[in-house]
Amino acid sequence: MPTPYAYFQGNIVPLSEAKIGVMTHAFNYGTAVFEGIRGNWNEDDQTTYLFRMREHFERLVQSSKILTFQVHQTVDRLCEIAVELVEKSGFTEDIYLRPMVYLSTEQLGVRLHNLESETLIFLTPFPAYLPETARCHTSTWRRVDDTGIPPRAKVTGIYVNSALAKTEANLNGFDEAIMLNANGHVSEGSGENIFMVRKGKLISPTPADNVLEGITAASVVELAKNELGIELVEREIDRSELYIADEIFMTGTAAHLTPIVEVDRRTVGTGKPGPITSQLSHLFYDCIRGRSEKYSQWCTPARARVAR
Ligand code: PMP
Numbered sequence: 226m227p228t229p230y231a232y233f234q235g236n237i238v239p240l241s242e243a244k245i246g247v248m249t250h251a252f253n254y255g256t257a258v259f260e261g262i263r264g265n266w267n268e269d270d271q272t273t274y275l276f277r278m279r280e281h282f283e284r285l286v287q288s289s290k291i292l293t294f295q296v297h298q299t300v301d302r303l304c305e306i307a308v309e310l311v312e313k314s315g316f317t318e319d320i321y322l323r324p325m326v327y328l329s330t331e332q333l334g335v336r337l338h339n340l341e342s343e344t345l346i347f348l349t350p351f352p353a354y355l356p357e358t359a360r361c362h363t364s365t366w367r368r369v370d371d372t373g374i375p376p377r378a379k380v381t382g383i384y385v386n387s388a389l390a391k392t393e394a395n396l397n398g399f400d401e402a403i404m405l406n407a408n409g410h411v412s413e414g415s416g417e418n419i420f421m422v423r424k425g426k427l428i429s430p431t432p433a434d435n436v437l438e439g440i441t442a443a444s445v446v447e448l449a450k451n452e453l454g455i456e457l458v459e460r461e462i463d464r465s466e467l468y469i470a471d472e473i474f475m476t477g478t479a480a481h482l483t484p485i486v487e488v489d490r491r492t493v494g495t496g497k498p499g500p501i502t503s504q505l506s507h508l509f510y511d512c513i514r515g516r517s518e519k520y521s522q523w524c525t526p527a528r529a530r531v532a533r
Contacts, residue, residue, distance in 0.1 A: 227315040227529070231347040232306045237313065240347055248331035250340055255382020257327035258288035261478040264311055264320040264348070264527065267514045273311050273320065274515040274524035276478075278304055280440045282324065284379065289326045291378040294342045296326055303344070304525070305438040310348055311527035321351035321479070325381070354416075354479035358498060359400040361414070363464055364390040367411035368404040368435045376412075376435045387415035401475065403467070403488065406435040411462040417477035418442040419485075421462065421470035422501045431459045441476040444523065448508045455501065464489075472499030474506075482509045 233243035251257040260281045263274040282303045287294045298306070307322055314320075329343035333500055366389045369376055374383050390402035393459040394415070403419060406412040413419055418439040420429045427449050432438055451457040467473060471494045482505060484498035498506065512520040 227317070229316075229348055230313045231345060232310060233345050233347075234343060237306070237309060240349075241348060243345065243347060243456050245329070246331050248333070248472050249327070250330050250332060251327035251381065254328075255331065255380065255385070255495060256337065256340075257325050257381040258285060258292055258294065258379055259323060259325040259381055260285045261289075262307065262324065262494075263300040263351075263478050263513065264315060264316075264322060264482075265513045265515075265524075266319050267516070270515070271317070271528065272515065273316070273527045274513065275307060275311065275322070275527060275531065276513050277440050277444065277523050278307055280443075281478075284438075285324055285442065288378040288380065289342075291375055292380065293337050294328070296342070296344060296345055303346070307346060308525060308527045310346060311431055311530060314348055314471070315529040316348075316350055317529055318350050319352060320348050322346060322348045327381075351479070353481075354477075355400055355475070355483045358484045358486045359475070360398075361403050361485050362394055362397060362399040362403045362489050364404045364415075366390045366393065366402070368406045370407045370435055371433075372477060376431065377438055379437060382388050393413040397409060401480075401483075401485075403464075405464060408421055408461075409464070410434055411464060411467060412436055414475050414477070414480070417475035417480045417483070419473065419475050420445070421467060422472035422499060423466070423470055425455070425501075426458055427455050427501065428458045428460060428462065432463055434461065439476055441478055441481070445476050445482060445505055445509055446510070448505055448512070448520075449501075452508055453501065467493075470494070472502045474498075474502045481513070482506045487493040 229240040231243040330340040394402035515524045
């Protein structure tokens with residue numbers, strides 16, 4: 226039977242043994258940064274492929290730098306630990322790894338300095354996060370601003386902003402929220418970057434529009450350039466521009482590449498994934514399960530010990 230393991234306080238332990246105290250700083254104040262890494266199961270070769278693991282750990286280090294947290298492990302070591310966890314846990318389905326650097330001191334007082342940090346990693350089975358095609362609405366919640374909590378750092382506390390938007394969308398009958406930034410321009414989904422296609426051009430908000438600089442997004446942009454000869458245009462996008470876009474899709478570690486077929490009750494294009502979205506989607510899904518030789522450097526194989 227697969228059993229989830231975690232890296233906790235410097236050791237690999239069963240997930241059930243990884244517990245923090247109620248006074249932990251991160252639990253009280255949201256003072257942690259985290260990552261999500263996909264382990265995509267490939268049935269044919271009985272292997273889990275960790276997608277762009279190194280880039281995720283590098284972003285964890287960047288998020289830590291923004292919050293002045295010390296990371297006690299090198300990126301190389303974190304990669305080794307992640308592979309060991311996957312192999313030891315033995316899942317034969319899609320999984321999700323959650324690395325986190327958190328303020329671990331059990332002490333009250335709002336601040337970032339003079340507190341200890343710890344690194345943990347856990348994993349869990351994780352099937353598709355959004356439906357095959359998604360219906361969105363524009364959130365009444367604005368995306369947090371770099372002048373408040375910087376969204377390019379993946380801070381746990383920021384996800385209250387995302388959760389407000391996601392819940393509002395779901396309770397209103399939509400699959401996902403599109404958040405505008407303080408200037409009223411399109412920013413991102415609650416846990417995804419957003420792209421639109423207009424007249425054959427691939428367009429996304431700029432890194433200064435209060436988005437997380439997505440690793441899935443960067444991968445899809447590379448595929449568009451190398452395989453379809455389409456260069457990305459980064460610029461501000463208005464809400465009403467989404468209503469007349471030919472195609473829209475979202476990208477994210479949890480959501481992969483998800484076509485958006487409706488925004489605020491306006492059908493996007495024909496109401497079906499458009500040609501550029503479909504081509505990118507095919508290319509992307511091959512890459513993430515280790516089926517593309519050209520992009521094999523994006524995938525780290527891990528073989529579940531119990532599956533062999
Ligand atoms: N924006 C937000 C707010 C997210 O939480 C995520 C998921 N990490 C993304 C974008 C997509 O980033 P990535 O492709 O690196 O997972």
